Amino acid sequence: MDQNAPRKVEHQQTDRGYVPVYATGVVEQPWASYSRTDHDVWNTLFQRQRELLPGRACKEFMEGVERFGLGEGGIPKFADLNKVLGKTTGWELVAVEGLLPDEVFFDHLANRRFPVSWWIRKPEQLDYLSEPDLFHDLFGHVPLLLNPVFADYMQAYGRGGMKAFGIGPEALMNLTRLYWYTVEFGLINTDEGMRIYGAGIVSSKGESIYCLDAPAPNRIGFGLERVMNTRYRIDTYQQTYFVIDSFEQLFEATRPDFTPIYARLKDGTAHAAADVLGSDRVFNRGTREGFATDADT
Ligand code: HBI
Ligand code: FE
DSSP states (O other), rough: TTTTTTBOOOOOOOBBBEHHHHHHOOOOOOGGOOOOHHOOOOHHHHHHHHHOOOTTTTTTHHHHHHOOOOSSSSSSOOOHHHHHHHHHHHHHHEEEESSSOOHHHHHHHHHHEEEEOOOOOGGTTOOOOOOHHHIIIIIOOOOOOOOGHHHHHHHHHHHHHHHHHOOOOHHHHHHHHHIIIITTOOOETTEEEEEEHHHHTTOHHHHHHHHHHOOOSSEEEOHHHHHHOOOOSSEEEOEEEEEEHHHHHHHTTTTTOOOHHHHHHHHHHBBBTTOTTTOEEEEEEEEETOOOSSSOO
């Protein structure tokens, strides 16, 4: 870790109880140590998405970007964003080193804390990087946390994750698929047409175009079990996008106890990412042009 490595802070007594630092991987955002290049990377990525997303991203996302005052003034300070976030939906950004163990990640969400990587990608990684960086986490995920219904969904998801973690790896897999096909790569029907809300899409120039315009992928109506039982790919654009009708629909989907669903799915085989089922509400049956043919994860 370079000499600018963020200091680890002891997250002792917080307003949500004792949170030992080893369990959270939470650090201070080393804002003063960001280089000119780091700020330029943020500005380049932001400017590209600001030009591309109007008419593509849902209005709730665009409103969130506006309300946070995100712009081309370089990497924002988490403390500034937390002032807006805290008084709106009670969420808090916490700076982390990167991907966290599932149960640590779920615990943050269950307590209305969203983990954001403190580092940003290098200029040569503008269009692809292997794990979520600051731009993906902050620009992709955070604006929608100002939407009360979506904010409640994210906390309900975290609580569900804590339960799934206790049940076992299959349950966790089902839940990870739910996150993948909604929070990361979800689409939503609106009066103006189909729009993006998934963080993995809005933070990606290529996929922001592909997910709505390309004939190749399927676009299918969201169903909780359908999504939990569908494999996904991490190495290409999605082969199927699931479409919700509202954030309320998403939140309602998390109301039931998932245990019987996990039990039903446990012994079956999951659908492939590209599958279209007879029971699906199909908005677009993809041409599969350019699809990878090896197995999905
Ligand atoms: N950790 N920091 C971080 N950010 C994530 O988005 C994240 C994670 N750990 C696990 C994880 N996501 C996925 O497994 C979710 O599906 C739970
Ligand atoms: Fe993400």
